[in-house]
Amino acid sequence: MKKLMYSSAGLLVIALAFLAFNMLARVGLSDWRLDLTEQKLYTISAGTEKVLAEIEQPVELYFFYSDQASKDLPSLRNYAKRVEEMLKAYERAAEGKLKLHIVDPQPFSAEEDQAAEFGLQAIPLNAGGDKLYFGLAGRVGDGVPQAIPVFALDQEEFLEYDLSRLVQSLAKPERPVIGVLSGLPLNGGFDMQTRQPSRPWMVMEEIRQQFQIESLKAGIDQIPEKVSVLLLVHPKDLPEQSLYAIDQFVLRGGKLLAFVDPYSEIDSGMPMPGEEAASKTSDLPALFKAWGVQLLPDQVVTDGAYAMALSMGEGQRAVRHAAFLSLPRAALDQSDVSTAGLETLTLASAGILEPLAGAKSRFTPLLQSSVYAMPVDSKRLALLQNPEELIRELQPTGQRYAMAARISGPAETAFANGIEGRKDGLKSADNINVIVVADTDLLSDRMWVQVQDFFGQRMPQPWADNASFTINALDNLSGSDALISVRSRGRFSRPFEVVDALQRTAEVKFREQEAELQQRLAATEQQLASLQQSDDPAQSPQLTPEQQATLQQFMAEKVRIRKELRDVRFQLNADIDALGRSLKLVNIALVPVLLTVGVLLLWFWRRRKR
Known part of the structure; x- marks a missing residue:
């Protein structure tokens, strides 16, 4: 048998068997996969x-x-x-x-x-x-x-x-139906200040292009079955039957995108009889408690790092307003499809969302402040005369505050005993899908877009991603629970972290020496220019021995520093080359040596056993 294996015919049989196995595996085992x-x-x-x-x-x-x-x-x-x-x-x-x-x-x-x-x-x-x-x-x-x-x-x-x-x-090609229940005039209305009809907010124009819109009244007692996502904006003083309808809608699998606010700058409502000023606050405390989240009452986020610069009028300088925030990518959850890829979101007097202790639901922050933030009482904004006062009063707590969050997982009803006339509702759900945003102003045109009239057509020119965030959230929620569960996965490309660290270290050193060279060069050129000045512009300056010595000194210094820069670059390449040689040694030499030693030890052990 051994002679056959080592003969030419044996080797040919082995090669043919190998090819046959590969062909059979390609045909019969093509569906087999092992993801490592x-x-x-x-x-x-x-x-x-x-x-x-x-x-x-x-x-x-x-x-x-x-x-x-x-x-x-x-x-x-x-x-x-x-x-x-x-x-x-x-x-x-x-x-x-x-x-x-x-x-x-x-x-x-x-x-x-x-x-x-x-x-x-x-x-x-x-x-x-x-x-x-x-x-x-x-x-x-x-x-x-x-x-x-x-x-x-x-x-x-x-x-x-x-x-x-x-x-x-x-x-499922049908366009999802978005039910809109709003305490703000998203679809336009009558502006009490200008005494003129107002146009629909541009964010609603964007939503209408991608979804079917179903406008709902404030006193609604049941969310229609055809509504897949409920867009709830600034829900102020909703009656009990409307709150119960929202509760049951979420528990039966409906998706909710809720915008609440401790102090809505865009709310220009008239005060109720007996009130000094109209309330600008909206909240859903009973529903939020059942879902394991809370909006801190009367608390607004101020942030020194993300404060917006606002114009105070023509001819006046811009002032940073710590309650008007421009959130960069670092403040947005890049692993969630609703916020990933967005560049800037702008908010005004946003509130703070927190998970409740012992909640069964999952609380995932989508928008967060920086660590240079501090909560302030919303009444402070009502009395604010100069926005610079907030910056001066700011004492960062070192904590990041969530201004928007995704709530998912099991939840209980907020109405354990139902309401009058409706006692047989759902009591719990294994999984809810809710996104809560603690700001309503981000939806208003002034916070994200400039609208121009072009021959009767409204042409939006967005300068922030507020509408994109809203569309992304609605688009994500309008999918099935299965689709919502499919979020971000890892990247295929894996960076060379050690090599990147070596490069960053060398580049920092390179930039430091380059800056030193530029400073010396500028100082020397300034000295040469002062030495070469002549009273008669028609005559070319003649270098004095002192100037010649300075020039030679400059040239020698320049050559020396350039040599240092070359040494830094060489050291960068040398470190990376050394790392590469080590990896090659492990893969090319060390592994085969270990295998060879292992085979020899196995052969020696089997020989001794015999």
Whole structure:
């Protein structure tokens, strides 16, 4: 037997057996997968499996990827490979309900025309007109196609969410219905100050383009079944039957986006009889308590780091207002689809949300202050004369305060005994989906957009992402519970952290010495200029021995510092090269040596045993 294995015929048989095994494995074991990535990047989540299980009519997906045009873009090719593998996983899990087509659209081909017809965006590669397609389109039967125009590399962690959202929108193409219950004139009204009718808020115009709107009255006693998401804005003094209707809507699986406010700057309501001033506060204390969250009463966030600069009038300087906040990316939860990718959100006199002790629900902050923040009483804003007073009074607590949060998980009803005439309502739910924002002013036009009239058309020019945040939240909540559970996943690319640390260290050192060189250079040039000044501009200055000595000194200094800079750069490369040599030693030499030693020890042990 040994002679056969070491003979030419034996080696040929082994090679043929190896090829045969690979061919059989490719045909018979093609559906077998083992995902060894740290964050299970190639494994679809339970939420996606549920979305795929709910497909009723076959879905056709077309993955357009310009393979040849991206040959010089390794990062994009790696991401495209991951997208393709994920789509194939979708196709396998759908069990015949989803068909995947992989298309490489060549220039001036029918496939390129098809990509344009589906609404995909071509990425220009160079000035010569070369383009690349990297997107996904789908449709059901002869229905209207929907598409992801291009897969953005910076949105890689939301790949599964985007794919599942597209599949669900294809399987259920009806536009979601948003029920709007508002204590502010979102749809326009009558401005008491100008005595003129007011136009609808621009955020409502944006919402109306993507959703069906169902306006609800303040005294409503039941949320219609067709409403998938309830948009609740500044709920002031809602009657008990309306609160009960909201409670039951959330418990039966309805989604809620609620905007409350301890001090609504945009609220210009008239005071009730006997009141000195109209209340600008809105809250849902009973419902919030049942959901495991609370809005701190009469507390407003002031923040020295995120304070906005407001103009105090023509000809006056801008003043920083600590209660008017411009939140950067660092204040937004980049792992949540409603806030990821947004650049700036602007809020005014926002409140503070906190989870209740012992709550069973999950409290996930979406918008947070910086550590240079402090709560103040909302009455302080009503008496504020100069915004600079807030900055002077600010004493940071070192704590970050949540101004918006996602509430999910189990919850109880706020009406354990029901209400009069309605005692048989739901008592609890295993999972609710609620987003609470402790500010209503961010919805107003003045906080995020400039609207221009262009031949009778209102042209918005947004300067903040307030509307995008609202649309994202509604879009996320309007999906099924399965889709909402599919959030961000890990990134495929893994940075070389040790190498990056070496580079940052060397760059800091490089910048310090470069700054020193620039300072010395400027000082020396100034000294030379003063020495070379001549009373007669027509005569060229002649260098004195003192000037020549200074010039030589400058040149020597310049050469010396440049040598130091070269040494720093060399040290950077030397450290990285040393790290590379160590890794090569481990992978090329150490591992084979360890394997060899292990085999020899095993052979020696078996020989002694015999």
